[in-house]
Amino acid sequence: MPIDILMPALSPTMEEGKLAKWLKAEGDTVTAGDVIAEIETDKATMEVEAVDEGVLGKILVAEGTEGVKVNEKIAILLAEGEDASAADAAASAPAAKAEAPAPAAPAASAAAPVAAAPVASEPAEDPEVPAGTPMKASTVREALRDAMAEEMRRDGDVFVMGEEVAEYQGAYKITQGLLDEFGAKRVIDTPITEHGFAGLGVGAAMAGLKPIVEFMTFNFAMQAIDHIINSAAKTLYMSGGQMGAPIVFRGPNGAAARVGAQHSQDYASWYAHIPGLKVVQPWSAADAKGLLKAAIRDPNPVIFLENEILYGQSFEIPDVEDFVLPIGKAKIERTGSDVTLVSWGIGMTYTMKAADELAAMGISAEVINLRTIRPLDIDTVLASVRKTGRVVTVEEAYPMCSVSSEIAYQVQEKAFDYLDAPILRVTGKDVPMPYAANLEKLALPNVGEVIDAVKAVTYTA
Amino acid sequence: MGKRQLEMREMAATKRTSSGAGAKADSRSRGAGDNSAPAIADFSKEQELHAYREMLLIRRFEEKAGQLYGMGLIGGFCHLYIGQEAVVVGMQMAKKDGDQMITGYRDHGHMLAMDLDPKGVMAELTGRRGGLSKGKGGSMHMFSKEKHFYGGHGIVGAQVALGTGLGFSNKYRENGNVAMAFFGDGASNQGQVYESFNMAQLWKLPVVYVIENNKYGMGTSVERSSATTDLSQRGASFGIPGEQVDGMDVRAVLAASDRALEHCRSGKGPYILEMVTYRYRGHSMSDPAKYRSKDEVQKMRTEHDPIEQVRKRVLDANWATEEDLKAIDKDVRALVAESAEFAQNDPEPDVSELYTDILL
Numbered sequence A: 001m002p003i004d005i006l007m008p009a010l011s012p013t014m015e016e017g018k019l020a021k022w023l024k025a026e027g028d029t030v031t032a033g034d035v036i037a038e039i040e041t042d043k044a045t046m047e048v049e050a051v052d053e054g055v056l057g058k059i060l061v062a063e064g065t066e067g068v069k070v071n072e073k074i075a076i077l078l079a080e081g082e083d084a085s086a087a088d089a090a091a092s093a094p095a096a097k098a099e100a101p102a103p104a105a106p107a108a109s110a111a112a113p114v115a116a117a118p119v120a121s122e123p124a125e126d127p128e129v130p131a132g133t134p135m136k137a138s139t140v141r142e143a144l145r146d147a148m149a150e151e152m153r154r155d156g157d158v159f160v161m162g163e164e165v166a167e168y169q170g171a172y173k174i175t176q177g178l179l180d181e182f183g184a185k186r187v188i189d190t191p192i193t194e195h196g197f198a199g200l201g202v203g204a205a206m207a208g209l210k211p212i213v214e215f216m217t218f219n220f221a222m223q224a225i226d227h228i229i230n231s232a233a234k235t236l237y238m239s240g241g242q243m244g245a246p247i248v249f250r251g252p253n254g255a256a257a258r259v260g261a262q263h264s265q266d267y268a269s270w271y272a273h274i275p276g277l278k279v280v281q282p283w284s285a286a287d288a289k290g291l292l293k294a295a296i297r298d299p300n301p302v303i304f305l306e307n308e309i310l311y312g313q314s315f316e317i318p319d320v321e322d323f324v325l326p327i328g329k330a331k332i333e334r335t336g337s338d339v340t341l342v343s344w345g346i347g348m349t350y351t352m353k354a355a356d357e358l359a360a361m362g363i364s365a366e367v368i369n370l371r372t373i374r375p376l377d378i379d380t381v382l383a384s385v386r387k388t389g390r391v392v393t394v395e396e397a398y399p400m401c402s403v404s405s406e407i408a409y410q411v412q413e414k415a416f417d418y419l420d421a422p423i424l425r426v427t428g429k430d431v432p433m434p435y436a437a438n439l440e441k442l443a444l445p446n447v448g449e450v451i452d453a454v455k456a457v458t459y460t461a
Numbered sequence B: 001m002g003k004r005q006l007e008m009r010e011m012a013a014t015k016r017t018s019s020g021a022g023a024k025a026d027s028r029s030r031g032a033g034d035n036s037a038p039a040i041a042d043f044s045k046e047q048e049l050h051a052y053r054e055m056l057l058i059r060r061f062e063e064k065a066g067q068l069y070g071m072g073l074i075g076g077f078c079h080l081y082i083g084q085e086a087v088v089v090g091m092q093m094a095k096k097d098g099d100q101m102i103t104g105y106r107d108h109g110h111m112l113a114m115d116l117d118p119k120g121v122m123a124e125l126t127g128r129r130g131g132l133s134k135g136k137g138g139s140m141h142m143f144s145k146e147k148h149f150y151g152g153h154g155i156v157g158a159q160v161a162l163g164t165g166l167g168f169s170n171k172y173r174e175n176g177n178v179a180m181a182f183f184g185d186g187a188s189n190q191g192q193v194y195e196s197f198n199m200a201q202l203w204k205l206p207v208v209y210v211i212e213n214n215k216y217g218m219g220t221s222v223e224r225s226s227a228t229t230d231l232s233q234r235g236a237s238f239g240i241p242g243e244q245v246d247g248m249d250v251r252a253v254l255a256a257s258d259r260a261l262e263h264c265r266s267g268k269g270p271y272i273l274e275m276v277t278y279r280y281r282g283h284s285m286s287d288p289a290k291y292r293s294k295d296e297v298q299k300m301r302t303e304h305d306p307i308e309q310v311r312k313r314v315l316d317a318n319w320a321t322e323e324d325l326k327a328i329d330k331d332v333r334a335l336v337a338e339s340a341e342f343a344q345n346d347p348e349p350d351v352s353e354l355y356t357d358i359l360l
């Protein structure tokens, strides 16, 4: 029986990669453990080892091919004595589906779509980007790196420290190239010692330097949260305005994929609770670039919550010399008239898809990308609510005491008379993140839930 | 318990002459690089009188703070430094302009030693607008950028990592300054202390870690909290030199501080000074200190008081008369009275201050 060799997943969030190089040719004998190919992901180049023995019967994906999906057949391995015709037959069979079955779609969204003509829900211009600004494609990862590099060129007091940020080029390759350009004095590999290096960073900031402290993920920042809150956020107040901490704490936050409960938490509401902090949660590459530059220049401690799943995603960003976005200003991503969808960070991926589907169903959704959680741009939300009368918030974090809860509170306080329906929130479920693929999917929000919530508040079920 | 530890514990409890201390200090400074400098600094008349005055100012200031606390003028926690004055004064005499200090909540003495106006310190204790933090920090949280005093921190151990960051900034800027991070025997068991030691030695940061071993962390003695009680050796696994110092003798403190600061300034990395000292009062104003005997306290006061030691030496050497010393005391008392007066009459912060200084 010929054996399929499939495109392997080399990281929790990898969906596709480039088949960079074949190290074996058709007809070569392969034993288990042989390196047969090299695969490039957006993070690294990895070697693929054979797990079975045999002869490489047929290569199905040529070297240099980009965008090879995980689990796609890339070659056929023949057992001793099998001939090439077996490989041909195997090549045409569908690849084994390794993925777990998807959970059943929520009942409501499976119901017949509302019969209505598609309505307007237009992509909105960013007022921060003048019309006619040249644009270019950038991943969130590149945008973050460029933001740091630009600010480090601009200000010698800016330095970056964290685990694996220098020689390894970043655990998620966000600091790629920085060591080369800025040297070991300003790009500093720390020991695995979050509490210690967070405190060290705050001390350096109190003395006037401008550290960027990278947490490998924000899950580990719980060991450092004392310094973030007690030392960084409160010192300006406690010193009567004499000294604060111009520092950025950044890193991936929230769920990646299949990493389980201890590596999948969204901390936005934790930090948003604290006076003396600013909390930024970008979605697009433009958000990432413009806001990280602003965060580095900000004289206050800024918590900058990234998301691993977004790192590899590509967006259009302004191709200009110095693109800085204001902290504390939301962006209307789409204009609409029937309902206001408020989201931020990775929540925006569900929200934008839902808005598309809703438009096709005849519901015009206005989408607000908060960009900053604290200070919260409630005015932009309120202006929209006064127009639509309906609000749904979308985020991946737990519901209890969430950012959604705060938005709902402020909207009812400040725009009660404009509301035509209760405010609904779509959040992660109130459970530790499960590992099993099906349960994980259930624990996270999905587009169907957003659509259901919108139907409920627009009474169009 | 090893012989050395026993010796150390006895150190502050037995009467020692200055010459005897030399040999002991040598044996206590395992790991300390160049230890050729004497264990006890030879003080000039000016140095003795300076130390006397500075220590007395702290003592009188703290006594007054205790009084005001009793009158309900100071609220919350108030941790007095009485008994430990030689530590910060000796270090202050060794430091250069630009060197930074950072400590925990027992911080009034450090601020006075860093030349901050007693009025500003006292008014902060009473929560008035003329306080160093405009009344918004309180006894445990005071800072002065101008005088390089970085607080005043209420979380036990936090100042160690923060102080390491001050050292980091000195190295980054190549400004030749050294950071002094003060913390207690109790704090020395915090994990971040060792995280800091590791980074400081790894990156050769100019930080003197000053462990003020006053024998107790609140009500728990060092012996009941620490698996090893020679705290000067807590950096041993990182290769950080450390010495135990008679923290009741300002001359010993100065000599050790000179060594430590020189070590740091010359780029050799951090240094640990365990200042063996004693606090006479309870942990804070609300602590009746039932965990130790009156005798223990009395013995320290009569046999090792840092101020009395200087006083006796100056008189013995005929560097001052009783009258001269009385005049100093009078001066100091006037300064303290003035600060107390100010701290009681200065208005509370304007209510508009509630919402200022949160963000820049």
Ligand SMILES: Cc1ncc(C[n+]2csc(CCOP(=O)(O)OP(=O)(O)O)c2C)c(N)n1
Pocket (backbone or CB within 6 Å): B106, B154, B155, B156, B157, B183, B184, B185, B186, B187, B188, B212, B214, B216, B217, B218, B283
């Ligand atoms: C992280 C933390 N835990 C506990 C406390 C409460 N606390 C305040 S002071 C103290 C004792 C510290 O003793 P030590 O370090 O020896 O300093 P000392 O008070 O003797 O100067 C404790 C437990 C605190 N402030 N912070």
Ligand SMILES: [Mg+2]
Pocket (backbone or CB within 6 Å): B184, B185, B186, B212, B213, B214, B215, B216, B217, B218
């Ligand atoms: Mg103590």
